[in-house]
Amino acid sequence: MTQQTASAAISPVISQSSALQRFVWNFTDTFVVMRRNLYAYQRQPELLVFATIQPVIFLLLFTYVFGGAIRFSTGGDYINFLLPGIIIQTILFASANTTVGLSVDLSKGIIDRFRSLPMSRAAVLAGRTSADTLRGAFTVLIMIVAGYIIGFRFEDWGSGIMGLLLAVAFGYAVTWISATIGLFVKDPEAAQVAGFIWLFPLTFASSIFVPTATMTEEWLRIFAENQPVSVVANTVRDLMTGTVNPDEIALSLLWIAGIVAVFLPMAVWRYARVASR
């Protein structure tokens, strides 16, 4: 008796897969894992509540505490300047969840289950990044509502929504950086720090809270003007306040594509290595 006939006698549910099937599974498996991660958020409502309240508090603090001082340098309504920036900041900080979430997953037994299944290799990661992106998008919606209550107005809904979509797309790209970090820092406690620390310089040395022109150090201003967070924040701000600048949009999309192109394969490569110590 050969092995093949022996196995056939047990009538396995699955059969050996084709390349096309495996390609499709990248997406269906991602969806299954994403749902699992969203369930987790849904079952820890405290997490979602705080994740939502924190950016709203930021928004209120910045608007009312700094608003008076900064109004002069932005030359308009600070809320219109600030809200798009805070949205980017929220999305950046939300991506730190990806670092923590992944390192937690890696420390749990479930990862061995995933790795012994014939599922897509990228799905564990993509399921995480997409769930965190959706969570970020949800927070953005809350921020828009809060913004409307304290006086923010879209100049034009069409370009405004484009701006929000761009912000979410940028968030998705950044979750792949966070995922990569999470795979390098396997310890969940360390990931808590590592997930945030690199975000601070990128967030504050940017055009999120203040116009870069106000920065007096030459090197800082040059960095702040050209780094991706500012590029995307400026584009989102323009779109949300009714200005459509195709060059700016193209540059932002380029950054987004570039980040995904570098960090997605790096994360997948790292996952395969971490996972097989």
Add this chain to the structure above:
Amino acid sequence: MPANYAIIAEDVYKHFGDVKALDGVSIAAETGKVLGLLGPNGAGKTTLVRILTTLLKPDRGQTQVGGLDVLRQKQQVREIIGLAGQNTAIDEILTGRENLEMVSRLYHMPRPAAKRRAQELLEQFALTDAADRPAKTYSGGMRRRLDLAASIVARPSILFLDEPTTGLDPRTRIAMWDTIRSLVSDGATLLLTTQYLEEADELADKIVVIDHGKVIAEGTADELKANMAADFIDITVANPHETDKAVQLLQPLSDESPQADEGRGHISLAVGSGAQSIAEVVRLLDAEAVAIAELNLRRPSLNDVFLSITGEEIVEEEAKPKRRGFGRRRSA
């Protein structure tokens, strides 16, 4: 390599720094049979299972599962195996049902089939009452059952169970044995690791004993025992002070020196033929008026086998309480 082996490992090495987790291990599990991998803590059992189930890369060595090369055909191997690892691999936040549905979906079953399969397994593993509770509320035994259920979602033809009954109470363990027997009754191949001799004896068609990353013995339970070529007579003298005296008296019956535990008055005697010797034992002790509290004839246990090979007793937990705390025995 013969084609009727579902699992083959040849000369597999895996070192972690100085630790030689696997130091040239070869095993082969016949298709449709149960191979028991027996060894104490740190022997390398889990490392071998992880290598055979694509979770870990060996430093060196050939590995084949279901005729597929484990290193080069990972994805295909994953389609035909089931694994319940030493640490349960379930999602704590999801319910039992959601866990099983998720795994079914990740085996690419359509949604209705996944739901049906989950329900089937919940019933088979007596988890219906807890089906819709988060798995973090499950007891140790329920977790094991859920994990085992998850490992057979796709009815794998080759199954790996790493210490499936560790940490279970004796009653649950015996129920688990029945479950495991039923899993392989329709022709699946099973590689089972265990620290429990009794468990290997109960479930395995063939046993491989490993220690310090090396195979130190293999064969059926009976073959392993046959190599000992002896029966054992366990004697408990009524008055422990007479243990020494009894040992002196019984010495001539055995080629090996009897093992004695003076505190308890236990003596264990390796003899050529138990049936004949037992009468001798009684006569010798009776003649000198040494009272016997208990007298047992037994075939060598796997513990004796292990002891005779390694000179070390296997750490036994609740599996075989009857021989607990017994004195050390070394064969010359």
